[in-house]
Amino acid sequence: MSSTFDQIATIIAETCDIPRDTITPESHAIDDLGIDSLDFLDIAFAIDKAFGIKMPLEKWTQEVNDGKATTEQYFVLKNLAARIDELVAAKSAGA
């Protein structure tokens, strides 16, 4: 699995006091790990800082609310890692 997953798993473990070994690429941040919206703000802050990006949480949330995306697309950790990789790549391409 990508180092991106390892990094976000470590961030989640440290931020939410969740045992690292219980966090897998298949874990759903909300449904499986029980992360609430406030804790996710903390996680987003840490991820933004670690990767030098701005995760578009509002856009993602809107897409889920509008039925254009599922929570799994953004909050299953392997998918979240893929989204982060895309954001990092887009930032590098624009730099």
Place this chain on the structure above:
Amino acid sequence: MQLDYFRLIDRIVELDLEARTIIVEAQVPQAHTIFEGHFPGFPIMPGVLLTEAMAQSSGWLLLGVTKFERMPFLAMVKEAKMRGFVSPGQLLTIEAKIEHEGSGFAVTSAKARVGTELKCSATLTFRQIPFPDPSLRVHMDAVANEIGFPMQAMTP
């Protein structure tokens, strides 16, 4: 300060939207019922109110950055440190700085001083959402005018 209205900030001294910083002043009242209980014989500003003053300072900064399009609501307080007593009648100078602008949230750091003496500091997280009620926006405009919010700072 108008403690009864939970208005902790009296005057915006400086707003620098490019540097993402703000400096405000807050005059602690000489007398208030709060000081009768906190504490008899030793009146000091409660730490929660000092934290709120730092939050309101940060809030005005965030309002400026979003051009009053989004209302910041305090969501998280970290590393709040009450470093010294703040007494009735003292003038607080509060500095706040945006540490991170996320999607729908922002993180600030704030410090309050009396003179040169650092009294408290904190790292604060805010949710930023569109104004939930038009009357709140009207109210914030009115308060902004009263505390000298430099509206010209928001024009390019």
